[in-house]
Amino acid sequence: MIQPMEIQRTTMKKEKPDQRQLGFGIHFTDHMFIMDYTLEKGWHQPRIVPYQPLSIDPAAKVFHYGQTIFEGLKAYKTEDGRILLFRPQKNLHRLNISARRLGIPPLDEEAALDALQQLVAADQDWVPSEPGTSLYIRPFVIATQAALGVDPSAHYQFIIIMSPVGSYYPEGINPVRIHVESEYVRAVKGGLGEAKTAGNYASGLKAQVSAKENGYSQVLWLDGVHRTYIEEVGSMNVFFKINGTILTPALNGSILDGITRSSIIQLLKHWGIPVEERKISIEELYEAGGHLEEAFGTGTAAVISPIGELNWNDNKLVIHGGRTGELSARLYDALTGIQNGQLPDPFGWMVQVNHEPSDAAITETTR
Structure with missing residues (x-):
């Protein structure tokens, strides 16, 4: 079930880096997504807030017992200005597979996809447009209960952060x-x-x-x-x-x-x-x-x-x-071409992001 989203838009926008000097996972967008879990309420309070440090107890189980999972996917900007996600449903389904293995309560995959799209929409001007660039998206779950007993946490946070990234191979793919x-x-x-x-x-x-x-x-x-x-x-x-x-x-x-x-x-x-x-x-x-x-x-x-x-x-x-072999190069060109919208997508892999946040209470903050 998709819960109403609270969106706190920051008025303190960061200066965007040079798209030709992005690196990988160095710069982060203006906003992040957070949702909480407790045994009593389940997953609740989905919200988009300004990107900020986390305040977490030193006894949180994630630090001591490693109860955490994550995913990685990308958003791409096409030549005509659309923003496309590559197979996001697969990433969120796999996140739940990891959750089961780590004793973490599963997420509603439809709601998680909606949250991810709304976060990308909120920071759509961070999706780079230079050839070979993309917006890297990192959803993750951490155990936040402050207790040192060796058992699954009773509290969690589901968080999504995003980072504009450059081409992994700025000089072309090399073996x-x-x-x-x-x-x-x-x-x-x-x-x-x-x-x-x-x-x-x-x-x-x-x-x-x-x-x-x-x-x-x-x-x-x-x-x-x-x-x-x-x-x-x-x-x-x-x-x-x-x-x-x-x-x-x-x-x-x-x-x-x-x-x-x-x-x-x-x-x-x-x-x-x-x-x-x-x-x-x-x-x-x-x-x-x-x-x-x-x-x-x-x-x-x-x-x-x-x-x-x-x-x-x-x-x-x-x-x-x-x-570099001929097939390796052909596969790279074909997959990246589908991802950035330059080639047809015969498999229905790409999901277009709606640029307008839906069903959300939007406020502004100076943070």
Whole structure:
């Protein structure tokens, strides 16, 4: 059920950054969305307020037991001034999947989508228009009950913040060098691998730092049991082209069900390119040798991230001569073209934002 929205518009507007120097997740818009949860009231009091620090008790369970989930999606401005969201329903549905795994009460997905659209509408002038730019949207839930007992929180906040971001590849998409991680593991089936939660990402930071110290951009994660089956690359899903067939690890309970991943699979099938979702061992890739024609990661931030080299136990495997493959480039152009409205959307992925807030009590504040 969609509850009436309270909107507090700030009169203290921030100075907007140069769209050619945005970076990623550095600048934040004028407003944010907040909604509260208690056992007695459920989810209640949806409101859009000026962007501001949170006031939260030091004993809040999010700090001590990591009960938090998040999502990431983007809004795009088209050449004719429309604002489009890429598959927002999928993100909010996945947020609820993560909520169930973390013992967090589910959100009304229709109401959450309405709130998200109203927030984008309120800060629509923050959606950048330069080529390759977008408005990154971060919905998240945190446990706010002040108690140190190890059990699910009785209080939560659902918050949405937004950040104008630049092109992930300001000089064009270029292949990255990847270290195949053999010491640390990211997740196992039954754990948190398929949930977007902070701990799922914190567990990978040590290996990522080590990889970068050795000249590699990211880590390719192997499964946590056999240490041989490929799972994800960094915080992205991963694909390989071998003898004309596209392979990607099957969802197994420890791999995130990526929205870009599912979109790429739909595109490939739409083009008649064979796709297999199955177990893929690291040995299979190295045995494929020159038949491994391309490799790339997929995710919201980069869309497509070509892989030019793998290093597994000091054995280097160069892919496609270390250059971006034709299919990787075609997928990147097709998906970004759909997202920014320059290409037709045969899948009905894009949702247009209504520029006018609906069913809201609007006030102004100098904060």
